[in-house]
Amino acid sequence: MTQQHPTIGSLLRALRARNDWTLKEMSQRCGIPLSTLSKVENDRLTLTYDKLQQISQRLNIRMSELFAEDDNTPEPPVTARRSIGRIEDAVRVTTPNYDYFYLCPELRRKRMIPVITRVRAKSIEEFGELMHHSGEEYIHVLEGRAEVHTEFYDPIILEAGQSVYIDSNMGHAYIAADGCEEVVLLGVCSSADEALMESLMHLHGDTNLRTGTR
Numbered sequence: 001m002t003q004q005h006p007t008i009g010s011l012l013r014a015l016r017a018r019n020d021w022t023l024k025e026m027s028q029r030c031g032i033p034l035s036t037l038s039k040v041e042n043d044r045l046t047l048t049y050d051k052l053q054q055i056s057q058r059l060n061i062r063m064s065e066l067f068a069e070d071d072n073t074p075e076p077p078v079t080a081r082r083s084i085g086r087i088e089d090a091v092r093v094t095t096p097n098y099d100y101f102y103l104c105p106e107l108r109r110k111r112m113i114p115v116i117t118r119v120r121a122k123s124i125e126e127f128g129e130l131m132h133h134s135g136e137e138y139i140h141v142l143e144g145r146a147e148v149h150t151e152f153y154d155p156i157i158l159e160a161g162q163s164v165y166i167d168s169n170m171g172h173a174y175i176a177a178d179g180c181e182e183v184v185l186l187g188v189c190s191s192a193d194e195a196l197m198e199s200l201m202h203l204h205g206d207t208n209l210r211t212g213t214r
Contacts, residue, residue: 007106008052009043011066015059016041030055046106049091063198085114097121097128102200113189113196116142120182121175124149129173133200135191137168144183149173152161 016026023041027034031054032047039045047055056063085103095101101116121127130151139148140163148164149155151171157163166172168189176183189196 007043008047008066009041012037013041013057015061030058032153046089070157082108087116090116097126110196111190115187115189115200117174117185118182119146119174119176119185122178122180124173125176127173127175130173131168132171132194133168133189133191135168135189135196136166137187137189138165139163139174140186142184142186144180145177146183146185147175147177149175 012026016023023038024034026032027037030037032040032051036045040047040103052066053063055061056066066208083104083106087103090101090103093102093107097120099118103114103116110155119127124130130149139146139158141158141160143160145160146158147155148158149172150166152180156164157177169190174183174185188201
């Protein structure tokens with residue numbers, strides 16, 4: 001039988017059971033309404049990133065525990081995991097200069113992080129400091145024209161249909177090229193670091209994070 005990978009609901013339910021808390025006690029401790037918590041535990045509702053952060057802080061647990069399986073649980077050699085990447089289910093980061101849509105957020109221990117990005121920044125000054133994180137990434141231009149800045153190379157222009165593969169430890173940034181109001185990118189980040197998702201989230205600082213487009 002294929003081993004089921006835990007959902008956020010099952011992880012919270014297991015955490016509550018380990019501490020012998022009732023649903024009401026868990027709700028009071030983490031500040032999440034009891035009815036909402038019940039739906040999450042039964043996989044009828046998901047939580048936005050800021051709510052997961054709230055749970056992490058109030059219950060004094062690492063965010064990675066909500067994005068990863070128990071380290072003592074051996075991963076089966078063959079899995080049948082599948083997740084449909086719908087924008088409305090994505091974890092969304094919104095700023096005046098770009099929107100990130102992190103797809104398939106319910107899968108833990110992903111070796112790849114798929115993300116759709118809408119970039120409106122038209123200069124490095126607008127974008128901010130170059131980003132650095134572990135692993136590698138592949139960026140494919142879906143719409144518009146992207147200007148790619150990297151720490152050790154001259155900027156390049158990518159047209160729709162073109163792509164670039166880089167070492168993510170190298171400083172990098174993507175902006176809308178001259179004459180382009182917005183560029184839409186498909187990115188895939190990959191790393192041996194199982195906390196990659198959490199690391200990517202920290203890059204955005206205190207920007208607005210939520211689930212879905214609504």
